[in-house]
Amino acid sequence: MTENKNILEVHHLKKSFTTGKKSFTAVEDISFSLKTGEVLGIVGESGSGKSTVAKMITHLTEPTAGEIFLMEKDITHARGKNLREIYREMQMIFQTPAESFDPRCTLGDGIGESLRNMGISKKETRNRVEKLLLTCGLTPEYADRYPHQVSGGECQRAAIARALAVEPRVLICDEATSALDVTVQKQIMELLQKLKKENQLSFLFICHDLALVQLFCDRVIVMHDGHVEEEGTPEEIIEHPKTEYTEQLIRSVL
Incomplete structure (x- = not known):
């Protein structure tokens, strides 16, 4: 796959929710692409979609309309075996890492689950888990700890290790640093920068912190009321916003 080829494409994506007799459209006609090795930021106020x-994209909710392509394959309505294959190529890192782990299981169990599901032996899984922990700045002993026994930053490092276990091509970070204090946030961003450089990963980086977006992203999409307000490089968006909404967004956070 060439450097400039799209690894992820979203075409006219829409999501509506219905409660009783009321219908609400959270996302309306969203289209964008993510290239191999690129970091695409998505910013916008809370509730923007x-x-x-x-x-x-990660099939945690079903689109109302539109299409999603991963590595040129239509994955919009993937199920079963096809969905498992998707998760080998694309993983998500959540805002609250402790909630994404089973509290009854150790971090090592959580990180190694996808490897065991692939038929990898218990011993080899343990070896890989320990290497992943080291890659993410944790010692192998963390494999035996439970989510409640570690800090938020340590738990997020373990969550990143879990996402990397299947060697995905795409990482989706949904406010992955917003629950962390400034010092830990800096450490996690340094880790993501390192992973981007060493593994040629592509990132979809959802974040409300424009300073982080400017530091990490190659391109940025600004969302407002479920649609794309504008798109450009971080410098274009922050220094030369095209719409009044983007100007207000920048003034509110910078």
Whole structure:
């Protein structure tokens, strides 16, 4: 796959929710692409539809309309075996890592689950889990700890290790640093930068912190009320916003 080839494409994605007799459209006609090795940021105020887009791409919620392509394959309505194959190529890192782990299981169990599901032996899984923990800045002993026994930053490092276990091509970060303090946030961003450089990963980076977006992203999409307000490089968006909404968004956070 060439560097400039699209690894992920979203075409006219829409999501509507119905409660009783009321219908609400959270995402309306969203289209974008993500290239191999690229970091695409998605920004916008709370309720703009950012997380809903991520959930549709990762099949945590079903699109109302539109199409999703991963490595040129239509994955919009993937199920069963096809869905498992998708998760080998694409993984998600959540905002609250402790909630994404089973509290009854150790971090090592959580990180190694996908490897065991692939038929890898218990011993080899343990070896890989320990290497992943080291890659993410944790010692192998963390494999035996439970989510409640570690800090938020440590748990997020373990969550990143879990996402990397299947050697995905795409990482989707949904506010992956927003629950962390500034020092830990900096450490996690340094880890993501390292992974991007060493593994040629592609990132969909959903974030409300424009300073992080400017530091990490190659391109940025601004979302407002479920649609794309504008798109460009971080410098274009922050220094030369095209719409009044983007100007207000930048003023509110910078």
